Amino acid sequence: MSPESKLKVLKDRASMIQKVRSFFYKKKIIEVDPPILVKHPSIDLHIQSIETHPLNKSIGYLHTSPEYTMKRIIASGLKDIYFLGHVFRKNEIGKNHNIEFSMIEWYKSNVSFDYFIKENIALLKLFIKFKKSISTSYFDVFYKNFNLDIYKINKKELLAICRKEEIIFSNEKNLKKEDLLSLLLDHFFEKKAKRDILYIIYDFPQNEAALAKTQIENGSIVAKRFEFYINGSEIANGYFELNDEKVLRQRFEKIIKKKKRLTLDENFLKSIDHIGSCYGIAIGFDRLMMLKHNLKEIKEVLYFSYPEL
Amino acid sequence: MSELTTNEIKPSMKVEVDNEPYVVVSNQFVKPGKGQAFNRIRIKNLITGRNVEKTYKSGEKLTLADIEEVSMRLLYKEKDDAIFMNDVTFEQLSIPLSAIKDNVIWLKDDVVYDIVLYKGTVIDVAPPTFMELKITESAPGVRGDTSSGRVLKPATLETGAKIQIPIFVDEGEIIKVDTRTAEYVSRV
Numbered sequence: 001m002s003p004e005s006k007l008k009v010l011k012d013r014a015s016m017i018q019k020v021r022s023f024f025y026k027k028k029i030i031e032v033d034p035p036i037l038v039k040h041p042s043i044d045l046h047i048q049s050i051e052t053h054p055l056n057k058s059i060g061y062l063h064t065s066p067e068y069t070m071k072r073i074i075a076s077g078l079k080d081i082y083f084l085g086h087v088f089r090k091n092e093i094g095k096n097h098n099i100e101f102s103m104i105e106w107y108k109s110n111v112s113f114d115y116f117i118k119e120n121i122a123l124l125k126l127f128i129k130f131k132k133s134i135s136t137s138y139f140d141v142f143y144k145n146f147n148l149d150i151y152k153i154n155k156k157e158l159l160a161i162c163r164k165e166e167i168i169f170s171n172e173k174n175l176k177k178e179d180l181l182s183l184l185l186d187h188f189f190e191k192k193a194k195r196d197i198l199y200i201i202y203d204f205p206q207n208e209a210a211l212a213k214t215q216i217e218n219g220s221i222v223a224k225r226f227e228f229y230i231n232g233s234e235i236a237n238g239y240f241e242l243n244d245e246k247v248l249r250q251r252f253e254k255i256i257k258k259k260k261r262l263t264l265d266e267n268f269l270k271s272i273d274h275i276g277s278c279y280g281i282a283i284g285f286d287r288l289m290m291l292k293h294n295l296k297e298i299k300e301v302l303y304f305s306y307p308e309l
Numbered sequence: 310m311s312e313l314t315t316n317e318i319k320p321s322m323k324v325e326v327d328n329e330p331y332v333v334v335s336n337q338f339v340k341p342g343k344g345q346a347f348n349r350i351r352i353k354n355l356i357t358g359r360n361v362e363k364t365y366k367s368g369e370k371l372t373l374a375d376i377e378e379v380s381m382r383l384l385y386k387e388k389d390d391a392i393f394m395n396d397v398t399f400e401q402l403s404i405p406l407s408a409i410k411d412n413v414i415w416l417k418d419d420v421v422y423d424i425v426l427y428k429g430t431v432i433d434v435a436p437p438t439f440m441e442l443k444i445t446e447s448a449p450g451v452r453g454d455t456s457s458g459r460v461l462k463p464a465t466l467e468t469g470a471k472i473q474i475p476i477f478v479d480e481g482e483i484i485k486v487d488t489r490t491a492e493y494v495s496r497v
Contacts, residue, residue: 011336042472044343046340046343046344046346047343051442091367092338092340092344092346093316093338094337094338094339094340095337095338096338096339097338097340149478166362167364168362168363168364169363169364169365170326170363170364170366170369171365171366171369174369175366176344176345178344179344179345179347179366182341182344182345183339183341183347183364185341186339186341208344210343218480234341237343253351
């Protein structure tokens with residue numbers, strides 16, 4: 001990338017930050033800038049927080065998303081809010097990943113799924129054009145494209161499908177069924193999905209609920225979670241937000257059993273019963289910039305990627 | 310043997326997979342959704358030349374291959390072997406022509422080759438990209454051949470390589486050849 005085109009992208013970066021802010025301003029969604037340095041790590045099996053030592057020997061963490069603090073803000077009464085800023089994820093470096101990246105995260109109370117999706121499509125359209133959007137349930141993506149039933153299929157059958165798709169593993173033994181499903185999903189968006197179309201995937205398996213509510217749909221318990229994909233790139237992840245402390249605590253404790261170093265943020269947990277009915281979403285700002293400028297590497301839309309520092 | 314985790318693996322590193330040596334072509338970090346992180350590592354088999362892409366769980370370890378690369382000068386060729394010498398240590402190495410495989414057609418005395426050993430066994434003898442070689446056999450170009458679009462003719466070089474050369478080049482001349490493609494580059 002020439003220095004001139006990089007400067008052009010960086011100038012546009014500044015202008016897009018401005019456009020996102022005025023998008024929310026017009027909709028009376030209030031900007032919040034909660035602390036980046038927090039006292040507890042994110043409770044997640046596959047996302048690692050970066051540790052710091054902010055006060056004598058105490059351990060602090062850089063937030064991996066502003067989710068916990070924003071939900072405390074919502075519980076305190078500020079309902080419709082957004083964050084646009086930097087988040088940090090340990091060990092995530094690659095063509096599409098940088099340890100530090102920019103996220104748009106926002107919440108809206110007392111709205112329908114369709115309304116929330118429509119608002120987000122308008123937000124994405126500030127960055128990119130797409131012909132149309134296709135909404136598909138997580139179950140249907142697999143059923144329609146790989147002819148497999150995610151509930152009935154076993155690991156052996158999934159491995160056979162992966163082999164047919166030329167996904168070869170170094171070690172098949174250390175993989176779980178959900179690993180294979182998420183790789184197949186990624187494979188679908190990278191290799192098979194149509195270009196310039198926004199894919200909205202909704203109703204995830206219960207074990208991928210994270211902080212989303214679960215509901216029964218067509219006889220199966222599903223997580224009210226949704227993800228956006230365009231041109232092979234995962235750009236957003238949203239939830240119909242779980243607002244039940246007891247259920248959330250159970251989910252967190254299950255994860256802590258496997259990752260014993262994690263500590264619970266009691267202030268956050270106590271607030272969750274009071275967030276009401278809301279939808280929330282986290283959108284990768286840098287990924288949108290990559291799509292807008294048709295760039296293949298995240299470092300091309302950043303001032304300095306971590307390896308370039 | 311030393312090991313590296315997936316996030317330390319970089320292109321051009323030599324790794325050992327299923328008891329065979331490979332060179333890393335690319336390493337892509339993938340993290341689908343909120344799930345487990347993976348690395349898609351494309352590797353090329355140093356013996357067969359075949360490319361494969363394997364998916365590793367991030368943090369998995371790969372073993373570095375016991376690969377040694379040395380530059381050695383060809384002293385002379387025998388019936389079944391070629392004798393090389395290290396210009397620095399003067400150490401000599403006899404390599405069976407069968408191990409040199411397709412590159413036997415580029416063996417010329419006094420030229421320096423890049424020799425790759427895997428666990429002490431020679432797996433590659435690479436000639437310089439460009440070599441200057443004498444044409445030992447080629448029929449004169451026939452006038453009029455150009456009109457039919459045929460501007461090349463077959464020739465044999467001093468090393469035994471058979472290549473196509475332009476019709477205006479004659480037997481006995483020295484030419485520059487690209488050993489990767491076995492193509493004529495220019496007169497010398």
